[in-house]
Structures are given as structure tokens and as C-alpha cells.
Amino acid sequence: MIGARFDRGMKSRELKHSAVLDFSAVPPYDFVLTVHKPGGWSLLTPEEVFENEVLWTAMRVPTGELFGLKLTSIGTVEKPRVRCWVYSDHKFGRVEKANLSRAINFTLNLKEDLKEFYALSRRDSLVRALTEDLCGLRNTKTPDVFSRLILAVTLQMAPISRSDQMMGLLISEFGESVRFDGKEIAYWPSAAIVAEASVRELERRCKLGYRAKALKGIAGVVRRGFPSLEELETMLPDEARARLMELKGIGDYSADIVSPHFGFALDVWSAKIFSLLMFGKVPENPREAIPRIKRIAEERWGKWRGYVFIYVLHDLKNLSRRYGLNLTEV
DNA sequence: GCGTCCAGGTCTACC
DNA sequence: GGTAGACCTGGACGC
Numbered sequence: 001m002i003g004a005r006f007d008r009g010m011k012s013r014e015l016k017h018s019a020v021l022d023f024s025a026v027p028p029y030d031f032v033l034t035v036h037k038p039g040g041w042s043l044l045t046p047e048e049v050f051e052n053e054v055l056w057t058a059m060r061v062p063t064g065e066l067f068g069l070k071l072t073s074i075g076t077v078e079k080p081r082v083r084c085w086v087y088s089d090h091k092f093g094r095v096e097k098a099n100l101s102r103a104i105n106f107t108l109n110l111k112e113d114l115k116e117f118y119a120l121s122r123r124d125s126l127v128r129a130l131t132e133d134l135c136g137l138r139n140t141k142t143p144d145v146f147s148r149l150i151l152a153v154t155l156q157m158a159p160i161s162r163s164d165q166m167m168g169l170l171i172s173e174f175g176e177s178v179r180f181d182g183k184e185i186a187y188w189p190s191a192a193i194v195a196e197a198s199v200r201e202l203e204r205r206c207k208l209g210y211r212a213k214a215l216k217g218i219a220g221v222v223r224r225g226f227p228s229l230e231e232l233e234t235m236l237p238d239e240a241r242a243r244l245m246e247l248k249g250i251g252d253y254s255a256d257i258v259s260p261h262f263g264f265a266l267d268v269w270s271a272k273i274f275s276l277l278m279f280g281k282v283p284e285n286p287r288e289a290i291p292r293i294k295r296i297a298e299e300r301w302g303k304w305r306g307y308v309f310i311y312v313l314h315d316l317k318n319l320s321r322r323y324g325l326n327l328t329e330v
Numbered sequence: 331g332c333g334t335c336c337a338g339g340t341c342t343a344c345c
Numbered sequence: 346g347g348t349a350g351a352c353c354t355g356g357a358c359g360c
Contacts, residue, residue: 159336251341
């Protein structure tokens with residue numbers, strides 16, 4: 001696991017102090033499907049480690065501090081309980097433990113009740129298939145708004161391999177890592193570090209191209225003060241989107257990626273997948289088809305369209321088999 | 331090898 | 346208000 005990206009002088013800290021926090025969740029909650037999603041998306045950082053149903057990862061809280069996390073299930077899908085060891089370089093105070101507990105609850109989305117979403121399966125065959133395949137998968141969040149903004153910006157106008165390259169370079173060149181429990185976990189750069197870097201450095205060292213200017217600008221705004229994802233969640237969905245779209249470089253698609261309200265973040269790739277599922281064919285111009293597919297999704301699934309979106313993207317293999325489609329190769 | 335095209339959006343100038 | 350064109354980089358493709 002500890003590969004080349006740790007050999008480049010990345011700032012690394014040893015976290016010797018730990019605390020144990022236990023959580024319950026609203027069932028159904030499948031810990032493994034939630035923290036280690038079938039589509040391969042990470043929970044908090046692409047560098048986290050998942051072994052034998054245990055996840056080692058890192059979490060930056062809005063104060064800027066980075067903590068180590070070790071997570072495992074101590075319950076079942078129907079009686080879900082999660083145990084979390086939190087690691088820090090200092091002893092934990094009572095208030096800090098309470099804040100961390102809230103941040104982990106937010107991240108794992110333990111209290112969301114999906115009853116209405118699962119009820120949709122009675123009248124919607126696609127939702128029925130999805131909830132049969134991935135029962136208990138919960139959408140997750142992060143307390144660190146800047147890491148979501150990095151993800152959104154690097155996903156723009158690039159094949160996934162190129163996005164991975166940009167994200168990996170941002171972490172290795174400007175990120176930091178923490179060592180705890182025998183693991184070393186690298187994490188996204190802070191907004192302050194990116195705001196301090198020059199556009200030229202970001203272009204050259206992270207191959208961000210034209211995105212470098214936008215990311216530096218966004219980092220500056222976040223460093224000066226921007227709502228956390230917990231604060232964006234307390235806003236109405238449209239209000240949260242509008243705040244995000246005030247950031248130069250964050251448009252309709254990126255706002256849906258970042259928003260904790262789980263929008264229908266349709267891009268060219270996912271537009272092809274949903275076109276195949278809904279109409280049986282890929283549109284001639286997928287980009288032009290995006291507004292139409294979004295409209296249909298809102299009419300068909302309402303406020304649960306974000307969940308349909310996530311479930312579909314993590315269920316491509318099963319759906320391909322079920323419907324005789326090749327959704328993994330679009 | 332080398333040149334060309336284009337991708338998992340966004341912004342801006344122009345009409 | 347709507348829309349065409351520019352924008353980094355690197356992989357795929359044709360020659």
C-alpha cells in the first residue's frame with residue numbers, strides 16, 4: 001500500500017492517541033456496501049485501505065485537522081452497529097469527541113431513513129432491481145467540502161484515467177498523510193495549501209491544465225470561509241446548489257457532485273448508461289440528452305433520484321446481466 | 331513516429 | 346436568453 005506517492009516528501013504525521021466510538025444506524029444499513037462501494041469509489045480518500053471488512057481511512061474536519069479512522073461493523077444489516085477507532089496526535093477532549101462523533105455520523109449517513117426509497121420498488125421495476133442487488137447501501141458524505149470540490153473539478157471534461165491521474169498527483173504533490181495502527185493513509189491537500197500554490201505549479205506538478213486556475217480560486221474562497229457540507233445540508237437543495245455555483249469553475253454538474261443533497265449528477269458517461277436503461281439505446285449526442293434525462297428522472301423518482309443515480313452506478317454488472325445490456329463498457 | 335481528434339464541463343463573448 | 350468556441354492533457358487512432 002505504501003507506494004511511490006509516499007516517497008516524494010509528503011508531510012506525514014504519526015497519530016498515537018486513539019478513542020473508540022460506537023454508532024447505531026437506521027436499518028437496512030450494509031456497512032461493507034456503504035464504505036467499500038461495488039463501483040470502487042472510496043469513502044474519504046482514494047488512498048484508504050480496506051481489508052477483511054475493516055476500513056482504514058482519514059478524515060479532515062472543518063477546523064482543518066486530519067484524523068485517522070479505523071471502521072468496522074459490529075452489527076448486521078437489520079441491526080446495524082459500527083465501531084470506529086479515531087486516531088490523533090493529541091489526547092481527545094470531551095467536546096472534541098462529541099464533534100468527531102457528529103462528523104462520523106454525518107459521513108456514514110447513519111440516520112437517513114430510506115423507507116420511502118425502498119417503497120418505490122413496489123411500483124418501479126428498476127428501483128426493485130437496485131434494492132434487491134444493493135440492499136442496505138447508503139450514500140455517504142464527507143465533512144471536508146474542499147475534497148469534494150477537487151473531485152468535481154478533476155472529473156470535468158476528462159476520461160476517468162485522466163481524472164485519477166490529476167487526483168493522484170494533487171495528493172502526492174500537495175496532500176498529507178497520517179500513520180496509525182500500522183497503516184499510512186494519504187489524504188487530499190487542504191484548501192490553504194492549494195491557495196498558496198501558484199497556478200503554474202498546479203498545472204505543471206498536477207497536470208491540471210486549464211483547471212488549475214479554477215481550483216486555486218476555489219481554494220482561496222474555501223480558505224477565506226465557505227459553508228461546510230454540514231452547513232450546506234441545512235440549506236434547501238436549490239440554495240445549496242446556488243452557493244456552490246457561485247464558485248468559479250463549479251457548474252451544474254459539479255454542484256450535484258459536491259452537494260450533500262445528493263443531486264442527479266449526470267455527465268456524458270452516466271447519460272449513456274441511463275439512456276440505455278431507460279430507452280434501450282445510447283443517444284447520438286449524449287451531452288444534449290442530459291437535460292431531458294434529468295427532467296425524466298425528477299418526474300419518475302422525485303427526491304430519491306440521487307439514490308437511484310448512486311445505486312445504478314454501483315450496480316452496473318448486475319444490471320447488465322439482468323437487462324442483457326453492456327453497461328460497463330459505455 | 332507523427333498528427334489529429336476528442337473526452338465523465340464551464341465560462342465567456344457574441345448575437 | 347441561447348449558443349458556439351476555447352480550454353489542458355494524454356490516449357486512441359490512422360497514416
